[in-house]
Amino acid sequence: MASMSYDRHCAEIVAQTALLRTRLDDADLSAPVPTCPGWTLAQLVRHLGGAHRWAETIIRTRAAEPVPDDLVNDVSGHPDVDAATLGAWLTDGAEQLADALRTAGPDAPVWTVAPGGTPAFWARRMTHETVVHRADATFVAAQAPGGSAGADRPFAVVEDVAVDALDEWMSFGSLPVVRETTPRIADVMGRGHTLRFQATDAAPEAAADWLIALEADAPTWHRPPSPALSPPPPLSASVERGDPHERGGAPDALAAPATTTVRGALSDLLLLVYGRIPTRGAAPAPVGAGTGPVEIRGDVPLLDAWLHAVSFWLRE
Incomplete structure (x- = not known):
């Protein structure tokens, strides 16, 4: 059983996404992510935005069977997109997911990748998926020339x-x-x-x-x-x-x-x-x-x- 409420998880998906988006300000989207070898910052964002949209599809359609996860695994996207556009796309996906979760409620039967079988599983999972990838974006900022971005705003998570x-x-x-x-x-x-x-x-x-x-x-x-x-x-x-x-x-x-x-x-x-x-x-x-x-x-x-x-x- 989760120690946070369903509504709180829904809110945190959006809040944690907003915090991650601040890491895109003036960032080099082609910079490598040291904690996700082989990915650039842009690819990290596409992965997370794809995960949000994948989960939203599962919730919105009340999927009873596995849903293809191409949105999660395909991080190619448009290589020439700017940070503002990519950030807006990320925010939009998080908000769509939170809206779908609130509409469904915590107990509707849906497919999940692990025991759970309800939107409550996805609300929690996507909250912490976003938290961890926010940390990845922080590692990128910390390794920028001078490392000032990471030093000024270290990764931290609210206690609960x-x-x-x-x-x-x-x-x-x-x-x-x-x-x-x-x-x-x-x-x-x-x-x-x-x-x-x-x-x-x-x-x-x-x-x-x-x-x-x-x-x-x-x-x-x-x-x-x-x-x-x-x-x-x-x-x-x-x-x-x-x-x-x-x-x-x-x-x-x-x-x-x-x-x-x-x-x-x-x-x-x-x-x-x-x-x-x-x-x-x-x-x-x-x-x-x-x-x-x-x-x-x-x-x-x-x-x-x-x-x-x-x-x-x-x-x-």
């Missing part, structure tokens, strides 16, 4: 948006297909290994502390309950449902040391799981909003193996 984005990531990572898609992850599952992600800049009520247990069948994850949220269901109810996300569950596990612990600013944790900053070495540019580097303690190869497995859907 970042928490929801990481919740979504953990949910994808708990799908059984993780083991099926990446056989090598089986070598580290079912051995009692755990990974923990702790935000160093979040308010206590955000409960920005995630524990992943690499169970034999599929990873599971836990996050302690937030005082701002309704009380979670009893742990037994979650277990009986097979719910991989047991909010408030596994208190003993949360207290025990993890095999690998990752600590950093929320924005930086998000960049790390999405592969935008590495687990080793320097990032392409200092665009994170944190005050220091991400700190990793424990088994780094285990973290790398888990990140590779969980990101299977990014490679599809």
Whole structure:
């Protein structure tokens, strides 16, 4: 279950797009995107605008079967388009998607690429798709001559948006297909290994502390309950449902040391799981909003193996 409301997701799609569009001001659209090898800034924008339009088609038509994703994968577009025109096209697609989502409501049956089957899935997914690609555009700005654009406006995400984005990531990572898609992850599952992600800049009520247990069948994850949220269901109810996300569950596990612990600013944790900053070495540019580097303690190869497995859907 998303920690943000459906209406908020609809609004954030437009808001995050507007923030990304500011990165196009005076930008070189032919500049390479260091975090998306092979793409220019213009191609990044076309990909995101295509994703918005693809999702809008699914919602508007109440698609019950997969919809061709040519709009997402074809980033050729018109090579001579200017930033103002491309930015207006991007905004238009985001607004169309938000309008379609609001018209449909959160519960209408539609096809989704992962468990969900409602517009609520797409509202959340497109929110965080936009957030992450806004980070990509920030990396481009940071590597412009002098790097002033990135330094003046580092990438940052509002706390509840970042928490929801990481919740979504953990949910994808708990799908059984993780083991099926990446056989090598089986070598580290079912051995009692755990990974923990702790935000160093979040308010206590955000409960920005995630524990992943690499169970034999599929990873599971836990996050302690937030005082701002309704009380979670009893742990037994979650277990009986097979719910991989047991909010408030596994208190003993949360207290025990993890095999690998990752600590950093929320924005930086998000960049790390999405592969935008590495687990080793320097990032392409200092665009994170944190005050220091991400700190990793424990088994780094285990973290790398888990990140590779969980990101299977990014490679599809």
